[in-house]
Amino acid sequence: MATPKTFHVKSFGCQMNVYDGERMAEAMAASGYASVASERDADVVVLNTCHIREKATEKVYSDIGRLRKGKPNQMIAVAGCVAQAEGAEIVRRAKVDVVVGPQAYHNLPRLVADAARGAPALDTNMPLLSKFGALPARRRVGPSAFLTVQEGCDKFCTYCVVPYTRGAEVSRPFDAIVEEARALVGAGAQEITLLGQNVNAWSDGDRDLGALIRVLDRVPGLSRIRYTTSHPNDMTEGLIDAHRDVESLMPFLHLPVQSGNDRILRAMNRSHTRDSYLRIIDRVRAARPDIALSGDFIVGFPGETEAEFADTLSLVDEVAHASAFSFKYSPRAGTPAATMPDQIAPEVMTERLARLQERLARDQAAFNRATVGKRCEVLVERTGKLPGQMLGKSPWLQSVLLENGPPVGTLVEVEITAAGPNSLTGVPALSAAA
Ligand code: 5AD
Ligand code: SF4
Numbered sequence: 001m002a003t004p005k006t007f008h009v010k011s012f013g014c015q016m017n018v019y020d021g022e023r024m025a026e027a028m029a030a031s032g033y034a035s036v037a038s039e040r041d042a043d044v045v046v047l048n049t050c051h052i053r054e055k056a057t058e059k060v061y062s063d064i065g066r067l068r069k070g071k072p073n074q075m076i077a078v079a080g081c082v083a084q085a086e087g088a089e090i091v092r093r094a095k096v097d098v099v100v101g102p103q104a105y106h107n108l109p110r111l112v113a114d115a116a117r118g119a120p121a122l123d124t125n126m127p128l129l130s131k132f133g134a135l136p137a138r139r140r141v142g143p144s145a146f147l148t149v150q151e152g153c154d155k156f157c158t159y160c161v162v163p164y165t166r167g168a169e170v171s172r173p174f175d176a177i178v179e180e181a182r183a184l185v186g187a188g189a190q191e192i193t194l195l196g197q198n199v200n201a202w203s204d205g206d207r208d209l210g211a212l213i214r215v216l217d218r219v220p221g222l223s224r225i226r227y228t229t230s231h232p233n234d235m236t237e238g239l240i241d242a243h244r245d246v247e248s249l250m251p252f253l254h255l256p257v258q259s260g261n262d263r264i265l266r267a268m269n270r271s272h273t274r275d276s277y278l279r280i281i282d283r284v285r286a287a288r289p290d291i292a293l294s295g296d297f298i299v300g301f302p303g304e305t306e307a308e309f310a311d312t313l314s315l316v317d318e319v320a321h322a323s324a325f326s327f328k329y330s331p332r333a334g335t336p337a338a339t340m341p342d343q344i345a346p347e348v349m350t351e352r353l354a355r356l357q358e359r360l361a362r363d364q365a366a367f368n369r370a371t372v373g374k375r376c377e378v379l380v381e382r383t384g385k386l387p388g389q390m391l392g393k394s395p396w397l398q399s400v401l402l403e404n405g406p407p408v409g410t411l412v413e414v415e416i417t418a419a420g421p422n423s424l425t426g427v428p429a430l431s432a433a434a
Contacts (some may be wrong), residue, residue, distance in 0.1 A: 016195050052330075057085075060090075064078075064094045078100070103126045138187045144191040149171065152197055158336040185221040188409065191224035200227065213246055217249070226250050258298050261312060294323045294397075297312060376395055378402065380407065384402075390408070399423040405428065
């Protein structure tokens with residue numbers, strides 16, 4: 001294979017993968033490879049993959065097939081959670097050139113060089129956190145940037161592959177996080193979203209995530225802080241208090257619940273109940289009354305009866321989430337739920353998901369409507385489709401379209417003038433007043 005010079009990283013799945021993809025690109029650039037915008041033009045395509053549901057995994061194989069057909073000599077590197085879960089199996093099944101797991105991607109440039117020489121190029125080792133020390137510093141980012149503070153999961157929900165693909169819960173050290181936050185601000189970020197599979201389990205000594213947020217609040221130039229994804233059992237008092245006290249902590253909480261029924265929650269090994277989730281929501285709302293709540297839901301977990309599913313619907317009615325993700329249960333090899341009896345028929349899952357999504361869409365539309373007429377700050381993140389149009393985010397993480405908006409990177413006071421199911425429209429407050 002000729003020595004590759006250009007690369008393109010394509011990330012699937014969660015925000016952690018987006019972050020990892022950016023850092024892979026930085027590592028490749030630091031080793032002299034040039035990033036290209038289109039995968040067709042790249043000597044190396046890096047597929048940064050997701051394993052969470054079967055559909056996501058199958059997408060990887062169809063993508064590899066498509067790439068091979070289009071450009072047979074292109075080097076293909078598989079990174080991310082499918083790489084970790086399937087390892088050498090991917091090389092056998094799809095003849096890719098490089099396989100690199102989520103804890104080993106600091107070695108990607110070397111693996112690409114190895115593969116170009118025809119040497120085996122597979123690294124799915126899981127050394128704890130060593131990649132962060134080995135990655136180049138952050139250089140240029142957009143107004144809203146991700147920062148991984150915690151990785152892995154020890155919760156072992158019975159449906160979930162994450163504890164196997166991302167390993168045990170590990171927190172990055174406090175100093176390294178603050179240093180990266182400063183570097184991100186120096187590189188153009190005004191908003192940082194702290195990432196972790198269980199981000200609110202982050203700790204260093206006696207500091208919890210709330211304490212980290214209080215310190216980041218004082219980083220000059222950092223206007224907004226967010227974090228995702230959280231587990232109900234790690235919603236500490238300190239973190240809830242931070243929602244009350246820290247102005248730069250945005251009023252948004254993504255707190256997956258999965259089901260509203262206690263028997264299903266037990267079978268999922270969620271280690272919280274419907275009631276304990278609702279009580280946490282009450283406390284968070286007491287601390288920050290305007291908070292937008294988001295959640296994840298799974299329908300059709302093995303054994304879920306119609307009455308148990310109805311408990312999920314009633315929980316949705318009770319909480320009125322501002323946004324949510326909802327999924328059909330997808331059996332994953334190696335997880336306990338995959339071999340549980342009473343797997344639910346696909347058509348039952350389809351029908352339950354439709355009913356759930358109808359209510360979630362109703363609540364999201366109502367939340368969006370309630371912001372019409374309000375003023376809020378919008379961080380402008382990118383240009384829209386038409387000339388003059390700009391797109392940004394409200395404090396509640398809604399997309400806001402601004403006609404004749406200010407440039408990318410502006411934090412602008414906006415009056416919300418209209419709401420659709422998935423986004424808002426606004427005008428900068430100065431022109432609204434004029
Ligand atoms: N099937 C369906 N959804 C799943 N999730 C995790 N594992 C599965 C699975 N096997 C969902 C959960 C989780 C989100 C990231 O993905 O709702 O919170
Ligand atoms: Fe998966 Fe449960 Fe861990 Fe979330 S908390 S990553 S759903 S095992």
